[in-house]
């Protein structure tokens with residue numbers, strides 16, 4: 001299995017900035033991955049996603065294996081060609097969506113059988129099948145091991161059993177992945193919010209020899225403070241030189257506080273999902289453009305962010321679009337939010353390089369205190 005070179009160029013405290021170098025291009029870290037669930041970052045052209053500053057996007061194995069089908073995507077040239085995204089792409093294993101979306105799922109020691117939430121058809125995911133879908137059929141640059149997404153909250157015994165299964169599936173994922181020279185595989189740490197289990201999982205995953213390490217089982221309703229506490233109990237057991245990725249995270253405050261703890265990669269549907277519902281993220285916190293207070297507000301969302309959706313359109317116009325149910329409303333806010341999240345990552349990268357990250361963190365965390373829940 002290839003291990004992509006990960007070069008850390010500057011540090012401030014536990015925060016670090018650098019580059020994860022892949023055959024399809026460099027990923028500037030800390031990095032935020034827009035989520036391209038079904039081969040599209042919803043309501044955006046890939047040119048807009050790239051123009052917003054994203055180096056890498058995420059694809060969901062669960063959605064693509066159900067529709068249009070993983071073998072069909074392969075027949076059509078793979079996910080990069082199919083979707084028009086030529087840069088690095090990470091796919092998740094499908095495990096999380098099976099737990100959160102599938103109907104009638106049956107777990108056993110070797111995998112999970114489930115019915116599609118789309119048409120009720122039956123599907124089977126094992127570590128080997130997930131690797132085949134991600135690396136061979138979709139052609140992901142970075143694949144994720146299949147793991148069990150531990151329910152939250154859960155007992156210590158449940159978390160212990162679950163992380164043991166995930167470690168076993170991690171070994172099987174590595175075996176199935178084999179020796180590829182242009183693709184890599186990340187392992188996933190579980191253990192819920194138990195320090196001893198997060199340590200056990202972190203040490204186990206680290207020893208297995210992955211190309212990067214993800215923290216799973218977060219952003220599942222535990223809240224900001226518990227998420228930070230779980231990251232705190234995990235990081236001491238991770239090797240410094242490997243990329244650390246927190247799955248499904250998060251709000252801007254989550255990104256800042258996670259970068260401060262040494263996290264390098266993130267993914268979250270929030271920019272596009274909240275944009276579709278009229279929420280615009282800004283340096284001063286989120287705005288709800290459905291609110292009548294914007295009805296005659298001629299100011300743009302953010303004059304500094306280099307994105308037409310942020311600079312050209314007035315808040316009054318955006319308010320009108322959402323009141324009228326016009327398609328352009330969700331399109332423009334998805335664009336702006338995607339650009340804002342990338343601008344936040346770029347600002348954190350620059351701040352770490354210039355030794356002013358803690359000052360930035362203090363300013364942003366103070367202004368975003370009420371966005372934690």
Ligand SMILES: CNc1nc2cc(C(=O)NN)ccc2[nH]1
Nearest residue numbers: 096147149216217218219247248
């Ligand atoms: C939106 N929250 C959220 N939590 C996630 C956890 C995982 C995970 O533990 N995978 N093994 C994946 C995606 C997630 N998205």
